[in-house]
Amino acid sequence: MYHPQPIRTWAAHERPRERLYAHGAAALSDAELLAVLLGNGSMGCDAVATGRALLAGAGSLGRLLAEPDDLPRVSGVGPVKRARLIATLELARRALGEGLVQLPCIQNPRDSAEYLRARMRHLRTEVFACLFLDTRHRVLAYEELFRGTIDGASVYPREVVRACLRHHASAVILAHNHPSGIAEPSRADRDITLTLVNALALMDIRVLDHLIIGQGDPFSMAERGMLVA
Structure with missing residues (x-):
């Protein structure tokens, strides 16, 4: 009224x-x-x-x-x-x-999916972010590393490696949103994921997943076997 x-x-x-x-x-x-x-x-x-x-x-x-x-x-x-x-x-x-950080460890990257969905689903431009994890897969930090336009964000592997080292991470979950709402990976998404997997492996840092946030459930590249060439 x-x-x-x-x-x-x-x-x-x-x-x-x-x-x-x-x-x-x-x-x-x-x-x-x-x-x-x-x-x-x-x-x-x-x-x-x-x-x-x-x-x-x-x-x-x-x-x-x-x-x-x-x-x-x-x-x-x-x-x-x-x-x-x-x-x-x-x-x-x-x-x-808070609940995510208080988990004893992330047993499955899906443990983090709802948190990342809540943080990223409504963003109007594309954002690339990381969840940094320790050797027991406990969350160390969440950080948004790159922001772009409505249909893309440039991701620089060197900066991702630097951020992992800064947080003393042993593993990482990558995530980015699709403002269009369609949570399907593009060819560029698949290519940058494999580049990051290989670059971080040189530093003994494991990529557990790359989640794409759109409408509905996040798309897990790990579940679809997309973390290997």
Whole structure:
């Protein structure tokens, strides 16, 4: 329901904060949750409407989560509110990875698939990232190494090797997203994967998988036998 009046004048059972206390955060819409974070809106635009404008500008909640540093410009959201939102969204992203880091080890690259899907599925441009693992396949770090255009990112093997050495990794899971949503490897994807497998093998670093993130389940190149020539 749209209200032209400030939220403080709404009926108590319609105010986002009161609804959160009464029914829990899951009962609130995405815009209402953003309204709670914002605290207030601007002249002629309440916090819920401002939340809707943020979601509309980003395109979806997933894209807002995926790229918090690139929040859409919305009236009533100045530097303080932007900083508050960016910090909160970053906390949400880090929370996604806590369970992954706390795993005793990654028994199967699929253990990391949902984390990588949550981090990368909604990105608007192609990003190449790595999960760095120790000798027991415990997660050391996640790092986005290359960003590109909507249909490709240049990957430099020397920089991947350097990043693995910097993190003292013994194994690595490669990942990149396809903004088109089609999680099928291109010929270039297969070629760069084999190049990285061979380059990292010289440093005694094993590539466990290369996951391609699109719509639906990530595509595992290891499961399809694509890590060998």
